[in-house]
Amino acid sequence: MNGLAGFGTIFRTTLVDQMRDRRSMGAALIYALLGPVVMLLAFTALANMRDDSETLTLAVHGAEHAPALVQQLGASGAQIERRSGPAGDEFRGADAVLVIPQGFERSIAAGQPARVQLLRDDRKQSSTIGAGGIAEQIETYGRAVAARSLTQRGLPAALAAPVTVEARNVAPVTGRSLMIVGMMLYFFILAPFFTSMTAAIDATAGERERQSLKPLLAQPIDPAGLIGGKWAVAALFGAFGTAVTVFFSVFLIGFAPLDRLGVDLPLTLAHQIGLALLLAPLALAVAAVQVLVAMLAKSFKEAQTYIQLLSLAPVALLFNSTFSGGETGSIGKIMPVTGHSDLLRRLLTEGTLDPKQAALVTATSLLFALLCLAMSQRHVGDEKLLGKL
Amino acid sequence: MIEVEDLQKRFGKVVAVDGARFAAKDGAITTLLGANGSGKTTTLSAAMALLKPDAGTVRVDGIDVRADAKGARRRIGWFPDAFGLYPRLTAREHVRYFGQLHGKKGPELEGAIQAIFDELDMGEIADRRTEGFSTGQRMKVALARAMVHSPQNLILDEPTRGLDIMSVRLLRATLRRLRSEGRAILMSSHVMAEVEDLSDHVVVISAGRVVGTGTPAELVAETGAPNLEEAFVTLAVQS
Numbered sequence: 001m002n003g004l005a006g007f008g009t010i011f012r013t014t015l016v017d018q019m020r021d022r023r024s025m026g027a028a029l030i031y032a033l034l035g036p037v038v039m040l041l042a043f044t045a046l047a048n049m050r051d052d053s054e055t056l057t058l059a060v061h062g063a064e065h066a067p068a069l070v071q072q073l074g075a076s077g078a079q080i081e082r083r084s085g086p087a088g089d090e091f092r093g094a095d096a097v098l099v100i101p102q103g104f105e106r107s108i109a110a111g112q113p114a115r116v117q118l119l120r121d122d123r124k125q126s127s128t129i130g131a132g133g134i135a136e137q138i139e140t141y142g143r144a145v146a147a148r149s150l151t152q153r154g155l156p157a158a159l160a161a162p163v164t165v166e167a168r169n170v171a172p173v174t175g176r177s178l179m180i181v182g183m184m185l186y187f188f189i190l191a192p193f194f195t196s197m198t199a200a201i202d203a204t205a206g207e208r209e210r211q212s213l214k215p216l217l218a219q220p221i222d223p224a225g226l227i228g229g230k231w232a233v234a235a236l237f238g239a240f241g242t243a244v245t246v247f248f249s250v251f252l253i254g255f256a257p258l259d260r261l262g263v264d265l266p267l268t269l270a271h272q273i274g275l276a277l278l279l280a281p282l283a284l285a286v287a288a289v290q291v292l293v294a295m296l297a298k299s300f301k302e303a304q305t306y307i308q309l310l311s312l313a314p315v316a317l318l319f320n321s322t323f324s325g326g327e328t329g330s331i332g333k334i335m336p337v338t339g340h341s342d343l344l345r346r347l348l349t350e351g352t353l354d355p356k357q358a359a360l361v362t363a364t365s366l367l368f369a370l371l372c373l374a375m376s377q378r379h380v381g382d383e384k385l386l387g388k389l
Numbered sequence: 390m391i392e393v394e395d396l397q398k399r400f401g402k403v404v405a406v407d408g409a410r411f412a413a414k415d416g417a418i419t420t421l422l423g424a425n426g427s428g429k430t431t432t433l434s435a436a437m438a439l440l441k442p443d444a445g446t447v448r449v450d451g452i453d454v455r456a457d458a459k460g461a462r463r464r465i466g467w468f469p470d471a472f473g474l475y476p477r478l479t480a481r482e483h484v485r486y487f488g489q490l491h492g493k494k495g496p497e498l499e500g501a502i503q504a505i506f507d508e509l510d511m512g513e514i515a516d517r518r519t520e521g522f523s524t525g526q527r528m529k530v531a532l533a534r535a536m537v538h539s540p541q542n543l544i545l546d547e548p549t550r551g552l553d554i555m556s557v558r559l560l561r562a563t564l565r566r567l568r569s570e571g572r573a574i575l576m577s578s579h580v581m582a583e584v585e586d587l588s589d590h591v592v593v594i595s596a597g598r599v600v601g602t603g604t605p606a607e608l609v610a611e612t613g614a615p616n617l618e619e620a621f622v623t624l625a626v627q628s
Contacts, residue, residue: 005459006490009486009489009490010490013478013482013486013489016478016482017475017477017478020477020478020518021477210473210474210475210476211469211471211472211473212473212474212475213473214439214469214471214473215467215469215473215487215531215534216473216490217439218437218439218462218465218467218469219462219467219487219490219491220458220459220460220462220463220490220491220492221459221490222459383440383441
């Protein structure tokens with residue numbers, strides 16, 4: 001007999017058993033169906049957040065003291081609300097508040113620094129971004145005034161601004177797109193962890209708890225056949241659940257106001273299939289780790305606890321990648337999770353895929369799966385396992 | 390035939406089996422008779438190669454179970470003390486599963502399943518999921534599962550535990566039929582009436598050691614006790 005005796009039979013029967021288990025099916029489908037709904041809600045909320053391209057409301061106290069400045073701010077796109085009286089902490093619907101003191105024009109005419117007060121509320125992103133833009137506008141106005149004064153005195157206007165900065169964003173996609181893609185990455189990479197979890201635990205620790213593992217072990221099967229059959233079912237749940245997550249997410253994203261966010265992602269059917277295929281080896285590796293952990297756990301509950309904790313691992317790894325500025329190290333580029341994140345990020349933003357990197361990530365994922373399966377298999381014959389029956 | 394020779398098994402400092410030696414011959418029902426914790430289940434688990442003995446050997450039809458566990462298991466039907474059923478699978482799916490694990494398939498397998506279901510009167514429960522089955526119904530599934538590949542040897546761990554009288558009678562009839570076909574049956578029990586009624590050969594185990602062997606009548610005669618129960622108590626106390 002080969003070393004995989006029992007694999008096909010165990011796989012088929014475990015699959016039937018797991019597909020009849022409402023918990024396993026529920027866990028796989030709840031993530032795959034509800035996850036994308038949560039993502040759609042998050043994107044819609046993001047679209048409703050004001051961004052820098054939208055009209056800014058600026059409340060101006062003392063507008064009559066600097067009519068030229070206020071006019072320029074209005075001309076640059078800000079919606080000006082002229083207010084009288086002293087400015088308080090209440091913005092009353094405005095994004096930022098500008099307070100112009102009496103004597104503003106007089107100070108400028110006398111060549112004295114003219115002070116204005118610009119109030120912002122950092123609890124609101126629209127206020128932080130808006131106030132930043134207004135401050136730039138005021139500085140530009142100041143430089144124009146300085147240039148005019150210099151010209152009147154017969155000096156070159158360039159003295160007012162000896163250095164000119166020309167800022168240009170070279171990223172092929174907008175910051176908003178990156179934020180959206182970052183959220184999608186989390187959803188997609190966590191999908192195998194959640195969709196195979198219950199099947200992996202039930203087929204191993206659950207089988208032990210139901211005391212059906214001992215009669216199974218008393219049959220003429222190989223440990224690799226037993227572990228392989230159980231793993232293949234969990235991996236199938238993971239790969240299928242992940243594919244559903246990807247396809248359903250993209251379907252629902254079609255309803256998100258991405259155009260309002262200025263986001264245009266390459267999400268053709270080919271890209272979706274690419275995403276699902278890239279994540280399939282991750283599903284195989286994740287199911288193998290889950291089977292190993294469940295085999296080592298003393299009980300179903302213990303297995304559940306450990307595997308839920310395990311699901312935090314990709315979050316930690318992806319956080320690391322996020323906080324290192326979206327750059328993944330050379331080892332990280334070929335490892336499961338971080339490598340997948342890197343590949344998916346490119347596929348989602350630029351629509352490109354590095355085949356060599358994809359092959360390496362797939363190879364390390366499969367190697368990882370094999371390693372975990374070999375370790376699980378060694379525990380099949382362990383008397384301690386029977387002691388836990 | 391199942392031959393156990395000088396079997397020893399320890400769990401830490403606890404000696405579970407201490408030099409057990411006996412044989413379960415073809416065409417006979419051999420019973421391991423012992424109190425709870427006397428080492429019966431450990432001995433049977435070692436016979437299935439589920440436990441690795443510290444010393445001694447177990448041979449099934451001449452096959453050393455440690456050297457060729459799969460080969461030995463192909464020749465054994467195993468009926469565990471906890472039936473260990475899958476609540477979401479039907480009775481037929483259980484039996485088919487184990488038949489397939491023994492390499493059976495197609496009409497041959499389906500025919501074998503149907504014959505067992507007829508013998509055990511399982512028609513009504515054949516295609517029902519086992520969740521909610523009574524103890525008697527669960528026993529039938531476990532027994533059918535152990536018999537589906539027509540093994541030469543059958544090992545049963547406390548098979549009558551928790552069964553009603555009708556189920557016990559059905560089990561006895563089935564075991565007698567298997568014995569008449571020349572199969573070796575090794576079971577464990579501490580129910581005297583069952584041991585006396587069924588057994589051709591009794592192996593009395595106490596604290597992991599074999600303290601007496603023979604037919605029920607021989608054990609009674611040997612100890613001078615009025616019945617098997619008293620004979621068992623005498624042997625256990627002497628040890």
